[in-house]
Amino acid sequence: MRAILALVLREMSATYGRSPGGYVWAILEPIGGIALLSLVFALTFHAPPLGVNFPLFYATGLLPFMLFSDVQGKVANALNYSRALLAYPAVNFLDALIARFALNTLTKIVVSYVVLGGCILLFETRTTPDPVIILEAYGLAALLALGVGVLNAYLFLRFPLWQHVWSIIMRPMFLISGIFFLIDSLPRWIADWLWFNPLIHVIGRLRAGFYGTYRPDYISQPYVVGVALVCLLLGLLFLGRTYRDLLAR
Structure with missing residues (x-):
């Protein structure tokens, strides 16, 4: 626990302590993105695909996507980030992964x-947030980010080219994860393909937690959990056997 806490404090200092504003930028970044999306689509459409408020609709899509994207990226690079510290016997690869x-x-x-709280307080959203469903959606997003991040932590070390390939894969994910649309409104053949994107399920579940009348029947929590756990177990298995050799290369 002392090693994990030390790594957390080091991460806080390096990521947020050296830039003016620190944690303020972590809040301003999604606010800026949501405001831009809301402005662009408000000029094009009379109402969002769900509900009556553009900022809340795009916030319920953008925020879980950002959680997945940022957390998996941090976890995937955790061993490279803490490479020097992992040379000490008191610090192992699990400490670095857990801390990040x-x-x-x-x-x-x-x-x-x-x-999200600001959207509800500042705007007329006509929503009935369900804390249980919202926490479940964020739990799914966090578990998926952990699983994919741990597997990528191995793949980035084992196959350096994969890091570039993964960055290319993540670019269209922003467009096909349901941030701008509801999968229910798409043609069936497109929806069937997008169903395999686990982020579609996460974002749909979060929106169900805010919009009481929205009950998407395509969501499969076991599918998201299964993808996350398979990635997590594979990543831990490979890293446990090879991480010291990979870091020594």
Whole structure:
């Protein structure tokens, strides 16, 4: 626990302590993105695909996507980030993974609370938030980020080219994860393909937690959990056997 806490404090200092504003930028980034999306689509459409408020609709899509994208990226690079410290016997690869996952997940959840709470307080959203469903959706997003991040932590070390390939894969994910649309409104053949994107399920579940009348029947929590756990177990298995050799290369 002391090693994990030390790594968390080091991460906080390096990520947020050296820039003016620190944690303020973690809040301003999604607010800026949501404001831009709301402005662009408000000029094009009379109402969002769900509900009556553009900022809340795009916030419920953008925030879980950002949690997944940022947390998995931090976890995936955790061993490279802490390479020097992993040479000490008191620090192992699990400490580095847990520290980065815990800090960045907690940060994104707090940011989401502030942004989503601000949308509800400042605008007429006509929503009935369900805390249980909302927490479930964020739990799914965090578990998926952990699983994919741990597997990528191995793949980035074992196959350096994969890091570039993964960055290319993540670019269209922003467009096909349901941030701008509801999968229910798409043609069936497109929806069937997008169903395999686990982020579609996460974002749909979060929106169900805010919009009481929205009950998407395509959501499969076991599918998201299964993808996350398979990635997590594979990543831990490979890293446990090879991480010291990979770091020594």
